[in-house]
Amino acid sequence: GFDPLTLVEKDDISSYQKFIEQLYVDSYKAMNTSHRNRLITILGKLPLEPMTEVDYKLNKFDLSNHIFPFCGSPGHVENDYELNVINSNIKTDRTNNKYTKHHMLRDLFLWSILMDMPEMAKVLLLHVRSRICAALIASAVFKKYSNSSQIVDLRDKFQSQSLEFETYAAMSINKCYEYNEKRACELLLRQIPLFGNVTCMQVAISSESVKLLETACFDQTLNQVWFDKLSLSNQQTSAKLLQIPSILTFGLIAPWVINYRKENEESLMNTNLSKQGINYYVDEKNSTEAPCTKYWTHFRYFHESSLIKMSYHFISYIWFLLVFSYMMLYHLDNRNTFIIPHWTEIYVIITVSTMFCEEARKLFQEYDARMLERWGSTGSTLLTVLTNTFYILPYFLFYLGLGFRYGSYNEDLLSTARIIWALDLELWYLRTLKFVMALKFLGPKLFMLKNMLRDLFAFVFMIFIAITAYGVVSRSLILYKQVPFTGYGIFSEIFYEPYWLIYGEVSDKDLLDDIINNNNNATGNAAEATATHVLLAFHMLFINILLLNLLIAVFADTIGKVQENTEFYWRYQRYSFVREYFERLPLSYPPLIIIPHIILLFLTIYQKCCSKLSRNRVINENHVPLSKSFTRIFKMIPVNDSQNEQWDSFENAATYSYVRSILENNKNKNTLTTNYEQLKSTIPTTDSNLSKTTVDQQQIIENLKNELMSTFKLALVETQKGLEQNNSRMENRLDQMKASLEWMMNAMSRVKMNNPNDPRPTFASSSLRNDTSFADQATTLTTNSVE
Numbered sequence: 044g045f046d047p048l049t050l051v052e053k054d055d056i057s058s059y060q061k062f063i064e065q066l067y068v069d070s071y072k073a074m075n076t077s078h079r080n081r082l083i084t085i086l087g088k089l090p091l092e093p094m095t096e097v098d099y100k101l102n103k104f105d106l107s108n109h110i111f112p113f114c115g116s117p118g119h120v121e122n123d124y125e126l127n128v129i130n131s132n133i134k135t136d137r138t139n140n141k142y143t144k145h146h147m148l149r150d151l152f153l154w155s156i157l158m159d160m161p162e163m164a165k166v167l168l169l170h171v172r173s174r175i176c177a178a179l180i181a182s183a184v185f186k187k188y189s190n191s192s193q194i195v196d197l198r199d200k201f202q203s204q205s206l207e208f209e210t211y212a213a214m215s216i217n218k219c220y221e222y223n224e225k226r227a228c229e230l231l232l233r234q235i236p237l238f239g240n241v242t243c244m245q246v247a248i249s250s251e252s253v254k255l256l257e258t259a260c261f262d263q264t265l266n267q268v269w270f271d272k273l274s275l276s277n278q279q280t281s282a283k284l285l286q287i288p289s290i291l292t293f294g295l296i297a298p299w300v301i302n303y304r305k306e307n308e309e310s311l312m313n314t315n316l317s318k319q320g321i322n323y324y325v326d327e328k329n330s331t332e333a334p335c336t337k338y339w340t341h342f343r344y345f346h347e348s349s350l351i352k353m354s355y356h357f358i359s360y361i362w363f364l365l366v367f368s369y370m371m372l373y374h375l376d377n378r379n380t381f382i383i384p385h386w387t388e389i390y391v392i393i394t395v396s397t398m399f400c401e402e403a404r405k406l407f408q409e410y411d412a413r414m415l416e417r418w419g420s421t422g423s424t425l426l427t428v429l430t431n432t433f434y435i436l437p438y439f440l441f442y443l444g445l446g447f448r449y450g451s452y453n454e455d456l457l458s459t460a461r462i463i464w465a466l467d468l469e470l471w472y473l474r475t476l477k478f479v480m481a482l483k484f485l486g487p488k489l490f491m492l493k494n495m496l497r498d499l500f501a502f503v504f505m506i507f508i509a510i511t512a513y514g515v516v517s518r519s520l521i522l523y524k525q526v527p528f529t530g531y532g533i534f535s536e537i538f539y540e541p542y543w544l545i546y547g548e549v550s551d552k553d554l555l556d557d558i559i560n561n562n563n564n565a566t567g568n569a570a571e572a573t574a575t576h577v578l579l580a581f582h583m584l585f586i587n588i589l590l591l592n593l594l595i596a597v598f599a600d601t602i603g604k605v606q607e608n609t610e611f612y613w614r615y616q617r618y619s620f621v622r623e624y625f626e627r628l629p630l631s632y633p634p635l636i637i638i639p640h641i642i643l644l645f646l647t648i649y650q651k652c653c654s655k656l657s658r659n660r661v662i663n664e665n666h667v668p669l670s671k672s673f674t675r676i677f678k679m680i681p682v683n684d685s686q687n688e689q690w691d692s693f694e695n696a697a698t699y700s701y702v703r704s705i706l707e708n709n710k711n712k713n714t715l716t717t718n719y720e721q722l723k724s725t726i727p728t729t730d731s732n733l734s735k736t737t738v739d740q741q742q743i744i745e746n747l748k749n750e751l752m753s754t755f756k757l758a759l760v761e762t763q764k765g766l767e768q769n770n771s772r773m774e775n776r777l778d779q780m781k782a783s784l785e786w787m788m789n790a791m792s793r794v795k796m797n798n799p800n801d802p803r804p805t806f807a808s809s810s811l812r813n814d815t816s817f818a819d820q821a822t823t824l825t826t827n828s829v830e
Contacts (some may be wrong), residue, residue, distance in 0.1 A: 063150045070158055077192075082157065084191040085184065136283070138561045145172050149237055156181045159188070161204050168211075169702045172691045173767045175215050176243050181210040183250035206254075211705065213254035215698040216243075220260040222697045226690070228264040232679040233690055239531055242678050248618055256614045256789065265614070268677075269621050271323045271343040274302035289345070290354050298341035320680035349624040352631060356624070357478055359632040359725050363394050364475070367468055375464070377457055390446065394633045398437045400640050401631065408626065408674055430493075437474065440467035480620040483613050487605055490612040494601045502594050506545065506586065513582045514541040517551065520571040521558060551579055622677045643674075 074082070148171045155164040164181055168174050181207045189201035219227040231247075234240040244264070247255045255261060266275060276282055282302060289297040304325045316322040325344075332340065345351055370387040444463035447456045479485040514537035518526050526536045540550055558572040605612055628639040681687055 049068075051575065059147050063147065063154075063646065066154060070154065078159070079190050081188050085157075085187050107233075145237060148172075149177070152177055153180070156184050161185075161207070163428060164208075165705065169699075172237055172700060173694065174213050174702065175219075175230060175237050175694060176238050176241065176246060178208045178212040178215065179243060179246040179250065179252060179255065180238065180264050182212065183246060186250055209252050209254050211702075212243075212247075212252065215694075216255060216258055216260050219694060219697040220258070220263075220700050223693070224260070224263060226693050227260045227697075228267055230690060230694055231260065231264045231680055232268070232677075233687075234320070234678040234680055238685065240678070244618065244677075248615065251615070253611045256618075257610050258524050261614060265617055265621050267323050268321060268625055269349050271303050271348040271350075271625075272325050273348050273350065275303055276302050277350075285642055286350075286354075290351065290358075294345045294351070296346040299336045300346060301341075303341055303344060315682055315686045317680040317682055318675075320676050320678045322679070346629065349621055352624045352627050353620075355632045356627075359635075360475065360478075363391070363633060364468075364471060365802075366394075367471065371461075371464060371468055375457075375461055377454060389600060390634070393637070395438065395441050396639065397633045397637045401628075401633070401636055402434070402438075404628075404640070404643070405623075405626070433473075437470040439466055456616070477620075480616045486616050487609045487612045489616065491605045494605065495598050496664065498597045498601055499594070502590065502597075506590060509582060509586050510538060510541045510544070513544070513578060514538055516578060517541070517575045520575050521551075521554065541582075543640065544583060545591065549579065549583070555579070616769070625677055626675055628674065643754055690704070 071079070071082075148167060152164055152167040152171050155161075155167060161181075168177055168181075171177050185201045185205035185208065189198045189205060192198040192201060216227060216230065219230055231243045234242055243255075244261075246252070247261070266278070270277060285300045285383065289301055304323070316324070366387050371392055371683065372389055374385040440463050444460045444467060447460035447463065450456060476489060480489065518536055522536065526532055543550065555572045555576050559569045559576075628636065628643070630636060630639055
């Protein structure tokens, strides 16, 4: 096909950048109000300033709207030191910071997407680099357009376009996976400089791309990162049994019993990838190392694996729960009874503090590295708030209880601290549910719980109204002036007792029966009790039969939807799980995690004290600060641009034929649509002309009809004559064949080749004349029918 880049003579086309900027400005001015509102939901404040502000939006990598709408030139990254740190390992020349042909195609592609021109975007997609990431961005934009549209037709149209680009991305990665599985996995993990150093996985997770997450390549990529430099054969049951003694011995026997990746041609990738990001390839020099050095290398590989980090974290967390429980049961005494707190209390305080520091470090690193695709990913504002509260509340309750514990010697404050810590301990137990994310048969159940909580809160208001209505009305009838006007009295009498109606506990029935039978005026008369009886029966019907069964039906529907997309939900959660343990620091098991925290704090202080020297190293020597190299980013970061070019070449070669087939199908579809529209426009014109036909025109039509009939009759006569001549020729040939067969039979009888007992076959006379007469009749009938 035609490559539009051939029209550009030089690679540096900075003059075209002004044209692109003006194109965006003019397009914004020509937009209608609804289109502008859709853009505001994606980009925020509009109109945008020149491309530098647009660049800054993506380079800041704000995924709060699950989208990264624009890209900017890499030169703007120099304005942000933290982003420059991320790219410090990419050894590029200053000429690469210019506005190139590929930046122009990228900006035109994004413009066509934002202006709702999907057909133009498909053509540009054939020539843009990193077309899988570009297709995912297009899908995310249209999905956001669909969610922000108020018109049903527009919403369906944008949803269809989003699904089309999402399908394209999934099919493209499948094509790459068919050619080379390892390279396809790298395409999902590699950071893409053309699109602000994002990865395809980030875009797919932030936009919840179902089709891409359900591909075999996505699952295999997570497996590669999960085992890191351990062999994928460790998934087998026999290998899992060997992992148990390796973990219990702290990895000392792991180099002998655990399978590691082999050094092969893929080991060359080890030198092309930065250690700051993902690099699960082993160094080819390992095979030539001394046995002792090789042992410690494998020992380090064992502890760097996300699988092993999770195992140790799980063991340390269970131990923390056991110690916390033991402390709550036996060693939470008054401060007057001891001088130094029990070791369990000291251990719990240190462990919770180190876990809190780790949570804070993770949040800061995600924001600092622009890895925010999981923020606000629940799809519901209320559910997002509840999720964040669930993670923050255990630490808040613990330190609140700690303040009451050591705030005074008062026994009442100790009871308050004991109550707060008891609730806190229950939350710590519930947090163990996150470890089931690694299990396919249990992981999606967490999604079911989240969605069911969302459904439950939708019903809480209706149930609350029903409970309040019954509580107030019934107490006003049977307990007039007997409900204490206090917070506790109102809560216990009006809300708490009617609350148990949900579970079938009807405590009011005995009271009402006693009033009716004994006519006890102290609590109410029989008429009021009878009315309350009727009210109780109605509320039991409304709450227990209608509301609760409706809630169960909604739960069943939610569970069914999750089960239909079990693969998607499990991989969606597994991405977060794998990424969490990949980015964890070494020895990230509380309370030992305090050691890497101290090291990281020391390195950060050292960097801040020597910030000027560090900046010079980043720019001039492409040196990564020690504080940054100590943590890893969930991206595959190349050391030089040649690796990016290899990835682009492989992706374009593997997906080119598929992209061409899409364009050809769209071309044929458009041609059929155009012909159909022309036909639709022609039919009304013909009908209108026929309605205006005059008598003269009808006479002309009648004459034409007669001429056609006469011509048709002549043609039939000529056809009949031809058929008769063909019949006569066929009769002559049949007679000749009959004579020949007679001669052959006579010859066979003379040489006695036939069986004398079998009768001699006879030949029937030709019946072609009868057939000819039948043909004549058919011709006559046809002529009559035409007349």
